[in-house]
Amino acid sequence: MIGVRQHFTPLQRLLHWLxxxxxxxxxxxGVGMVSTVMPKYLTLVSIHKPLGIAILVLALVRLxxxxxxxxxxxxxxxxxxxxxxxxxSHYALYILIIGMPLLGWGMLSAAAYPVVLFGGAHLPAILPxxxxxxxxxxxxxxxxxxxxxxxxxxxxxxxLFHALVRRDGVFDAMAPGVASPRGRARGVICCPGGxxxxxxxxxxxxxx
Amino acid sequence: xxxxxxxxxxxxxxxxxxxxxxxxGGAAAFAYTAGWLSPQRLTPExxxxxxxxxxxxxxxxxxxxxKGICFTGVFEANGAGAAxxxxxxxxxxQYPILGRFNLATADANAPDATVRVRxxxxxxxxxxxxxxxxxxxxxxFFPVSTPQAFYELLIASxxxxxxxxxxxxxxxxxxxxxxxxxxxxxxxxxxxxxxxxSLNSFVFADSxxxxxxxxxxxxxxxxxxxxxxxDLAKRGPDFLEQEITERVRGGPQYWTMMVSVANPGDPxxxxxxxxxxxxxxxxxxxxxxxxxxxxxxGPCRDINFDPTVLPSGIRTSDDPFPAARSAAYAKxxxxxxxxxxxxxxxxxxxKP
Numbered sequence: 001m002i003g004v005r006q007h008f009t010p011l012q013r014l015l016h017w018l019x020x021x022x023x024x025x026x027x028x029x030g031v032g033m034v035s036t037v038m039p040k041y042l043t044l045v046s047i048h049k050p051l052g053i054a055i056l057v058l059a060l061v062r063l064x065x066x067x068x069x070x071x072x073x074x075x076x077x078x079x080x081x082x083x084x085x086x087x088x089s090h091y092a093l094y095i096l097i098i099g100m101p102l103l104g105w106g107m108l109s110a111a112a113y114p115v116v117l118f119g120g121a122h123l124p125a126i127l128p129x130x131x132x133x134x135x136x137x138x139x140x141x142x143x144x145x146x147x148x149x150x151x152x153x154x155x156x157x158x159x160l161f162h163a164l165v166r167r168d169g170v171f172d173a174m175a176p177g178v179a180s181p182r183g184r185a186r187g188v189i190c191c192p193g194g195x196x197x198x199x200x201x202x203x204x205x206x207x208x
Numbered sequence: 209x210x211x212x213x214x215x216x217x218x219x220x221x222x223x224x225x226x227x228x229x230x231x232x233g234g235a236a237a238f239a240y241t242a243g244w245l246s247p248q249r250l251t252p253e254x255x256x257x258x259x260x261x262x263x264x265x266x267x268x269x270x271x272x273x274x275k276g277i278c279f280t281g282v283f284e285a286n287g288a289g290a291a292x293x294x295x296x297x298x299x300x301x302q303y304p305i306l307g308r309f310n311l312a313t314a315d316a317n318a319p320d321a322t323v324r325v326r327x328x329x330x331x332x333x334x335x336x337x338x339x340x341x342x343x344x345x346x347x348x349f350f351p352v353s354t355p356q357a358f359y360e361l362l363i364a365s366x367x368x369x370x371x372x373x374x375x376x377x378x379x380x381x382x383x384x385x386x387x388x389x390x391x392x393x394x395x396x397x398x399x400x401x402x403x404x405x406s407l408n409s410f411v412f413a414d415s416x417x418x419x420x421x422x423x424x425x426x427x428x429x430x431x432x433x434x435x436x437x438x439d440l441a442k443r444g445p446d447f448l449e450q451e452i453t454e455r456v457r458g459g460p461q462y463w464t465m466m467v468s469v470a471n472p473g474d475p476x477x478x479x480x481x482x483x484x485x486x487x488x489x490x491x492x493x494x495x496x497x498x499x500x501x502x503x504x505x506g507p508c509r510d511i512n513f514d515p516t517v518l519p520s521g522i523r524t525s526d527d528p529f530p531a532a533r534s535a536a537y538a539k540x541x542x543x544x545x546x547x548x549x550x551x552x553x554x555x556x557x558x559k560p
Contacts, residue, residue: 028241035243035251037355037532042516042524045534111541112511114339120520122337131510131545138542149238157231164223 007173009069015062016174022055023097027149049104050117056101063094075168086158089151096148100141102126107137250359252539255532258362259314266316268551271540273327273343275318276310277449278506281460281498283332289467289492292420293412295521296334298492305495306331308508309399309452312345320448321440324390328404328426329513330495338519341511343533344404344426347393350479351386355532382480394434397443399452400461400497401432407479408515408533409470409525421470421525423483426495429462453500463495477526505553512541 008016026048033044074083108115109125110133116122127133163171236245243249259272266274282302289298297303311318312325327345334340352358357380364376377383396402404426413419440447455461469488475481503509516524516534524530544551 028238031238031242034535035241035249037250037252037255037535039524039528039531041535042531111545113514114337114517120338129510131548135542135546135548138546153231153234156234157227160223160227160230164226165220 005070006072006169008071009065012062012065012069012071013174013176015058015065017176019055019058019062019097022051022058023148023152026051026055027145027152030145031149046116049108049115052101052104053117053123055097056105059094059097059101063098072173075166075170078166078168078170089154089158092151093155096144096151100144100148103137103141103144107134107141110134110137250356252535255355255359255362255536256539256543258359258366261314262366263315266314268544268547268549269316270310270544271536272314273310273312273329274314274316275320275323276308276327276329276503276508277452278501278503278508279305279307279309279452279456279497279499280501280507281305281307281496283465283493283495285493286491288490290414292414292422292467292469292490292492293521294415295340295412295519296336296338297332297340297519298521303332303334305497306333306507306511307497308503308511308513309448311448317445319441319445321395321437321443321445326399326402326404326448328399328402329508329511330426331511331513331517334519336519339517340519340522341513341517342406342424342515343513343537344406346402346404347386347389347407348405349385349389349482350407350529351383352380353382353478353480355528358532382478385480394432395437395440396432397435397440397447397451398430398455399448400430400455401428403427404463406515408529409476409479409527410518410530411523411525412467413521413523421474421476422467423470424465424467424492426463426465429464449502456497456500461497463497465492465495466490467492477528479527479529504551510545512537514538 007013029044029048029051033041033048074086078086105115105123106127109127110130112125112129114122115125127137159171159174162168239245243251256271265271270276281304283297283305284302285298285300287298287300289295290300292298308329310327310329311320311323312327313323325345325347327343329343330341332340350358352361361376361380361383364372367373369375377387406424409421409423411419412422444450452461467490468483469490470476470483471487474483474487501507514534514537515530518524
């Protein structure tokens, strides 16, 4: 195993956690905004659109980084069905992360709504006005949002399962913090949080 | 941890419980945000459903103001509005418009003489890519003060309980002024003779960033001629559409756009309260309607005249209605565009 990277690169981890916050916020904003006629409706919509575009941009950067740097391999002892589920759910997540903003943008375009970002900046329409297209994209955007949230829950459950039950270093590979020699020895003696705890102790030991 | 190595089974059980709590908590928070745990929340669905007429919704049509006719033309700004808003629409010049004359009814086949409130949806586009949409009506004030009260009004007016409206009026006395207007205001025989008012307030920001809360109105150039509703009924169920089509064929029709500026303390959040007549009013331009087209194949058909589609230089105010209208109009739009087959375009829309 020497020379094989056990962690995602710091840039990958930064993108992951930044997007985790953005996507969770996005899903809650989306489901909240369509449930109310109060003034917060407009506030939520005005965040939803630019945040969606921001996620799209981040996702494309992330996809490029992923293709360049790859990902640490899954533990050899992980059962095949779990490996398959992990791979398929990550493909699905990537498709949704990139697809949802495009569906939303397309849906607004097909309805001839202006796509306004922060500061009054506009995006061009990416589709012609069409009631049929609008209906198709609206339905896709709406129902896939629930699929997306279910996948996020599954993703969180699996991450916690790796971190707390299997303790196989899969969570550690994406955990925030800097890679440490202990982390690299994952699968032998690693435990989640070990790296950051060591660092914390080291900082605390420095006299003021 | 030492403890976990002593009792790995207990530790694993605890971990699984923790995971279940995190996932369950996440799902519950999502359900709460979606309103699934709050049956009292006033959702766009509820608002739109409450608009449905006893005869059933007009599939493929707007859920309110269902009957209408498209127009196109120009808005010619005189430049005076630039003192209030930096939006390009107020810079001296001519800008294309697209709009819709309509009746405030959920019944797309309502006879024109039976509908008290008339409206105008309007979109003005400027070369900088900005779009200003509004939807105005002809009463001088709105029947109620809040979106919640409007919803309750819809429920009360559809109620079989003979006291429902009386109970509603008791709780919302502002409705009395609207009732008096509906009874006494003259009817006209033409959309071209009607004045259309924003009723909702918005905030204009000039190029220095200074803000003013305003409302606007479109004042007809044509002299209004009062006609009794009984006489209007004799003109046929669609006389308004026929009349405006013929009238515009004979020559363009004009409205003057006036912007009124609120004084401090004016009821900017309550469209049921008109502002005093002496408020500063600025004439900002002239609306010219040059062509009328039937809605079925017309350019206004698939436009949502959402009053929160605003150019930079205009924003929503503390008036809660534009947000509620935006949410409900979007729902109506989503529903009706999915029902396009129930309101088919004519033969020109050949299918491949």
